[in-house]
Amino acid sequence: MFELPEYTILAKQINATLTGKTVQAGELGNSPHKFVWYNRTHEEFAQLVAGKVVGAARVQGRWLSIPLEPGYVLVLGECGGKILFHPAGAPLPVKYHLLTHFEDGSALSSTTQMWGAMELYEAGKEQERQYIKGMRPTPLDSRFTFDYFTGLIDELLLGEKRSAKSLLTQDQIIPGLGNSIAQDILFRAHIGPRRSLAEFTPGQRRDLYAAIVDTVQEVIAGGGRSDETDLFGQPGKYIRVMDSAAAGKPCPECGATVQKMQYLGGACYFCPKCQQ
Numbered sequence: 001m002f003e004l005p006e007y008t009i010l011a012k013q014i015n016a017t018l019t020g021k022t023v024q025a026g027e028l029g030n031s032p033h034k035f036v037w038y039n040r041t042h043e044e045f046a047q048l049v050a051g052k053v054v055g056a057a058r059v060q061g062r063w064l065s066i067p068l069e070p071g072y073v074l075v076l077g078e079c080g081g082k083i084l085f086h087p088a089g090a091p092l093p094v095k096y097h098l099l100t101h102f103e104d105g106s107a108l109s110s111t112t113q114m115w116g117a118m119e120l121y122e123a124g125k126e127q128e129r130q131y132i133k134g135m136r137p138t139p140l141d142s143r144f145t146f147d148y149f150t151g152l153i154d155e156l157l158l159g160e161k162r163s164a165k166s167l168l169t170q171d172q173i174i175p176g177l178g179n180s181i182a183q184d185i186l187f188r189a190h191i192g193p194r195r196s197l198a199e200f201t202p203g204q205r206r207d208l209y210a211a212i213v214d215t216v217q218e219v220i221a222g223g224g225r226s227d228e229t230d231l232f233g234q235p236g237k238y239i240r241v242m243d244s245a246a247a248g249k250p251c252p253e254c255g256a257t258v259q260k261m262q263y264l265g266g267a268c269y270f271c272p273k274c275q276q
């Protein structure tokens, strides 16, 4: 799944590559499945996007908005899979969930592996969409300060019990993070996935805050994770420390065996010694 760093890279590449291009024809997928979320019929989509010009893309958490001017915004959200640019003359994917041809012969395709939104809104209406509306600050937001973060934990302590992994991956509490980057954030902060927020020391709050901000920046600097590809089909250069390849091998810091555990809807990889 694309997370905040991958979407940030995609938006940057779209702005350098697609902005100003005119849509010749757009179509929704030729291999739809029930986990692709559309809000338009094929006919509506084709009619509304034809002749529109690509504006400046922006990212909110795991939601990418690409203006189609005048008047519309294409929203790609919570996707895994591929969002690809195809130069004029390049082969196009056989199966896709969205394909947009531009007047210069180039194209943009989107294909999701699991689920994902591929929706078209009247400009501004996308801000009313569930999951975008009322989104909390992401780690790239200037409002995401340590004071904000520690206040967020205090607020969460008033509600249901939550663990460190829950804080990072559930309910968009910290929008843009997902199960992949969460593993490295927790390792860097030396905090176990099950550690209750109520048990955090002040130092652990500091460590986790720093690990979130630093890891997100590091993945962006690396052009995204190596297990995802960018707009040009190139894998990122950020190699995860704690992933399936690390399980059963020595921890890079202490040499203890990295463990795998199923917890909160996905596998966790962690060092039982470093991450208490």
Ligand SMILES: [Zn+2]
Residues within 6 Å of the ligand: 251, 252, 253, 254, 255, 256, 271, 272, 273, 274, 275
């Ligand atoms: Zn260790």
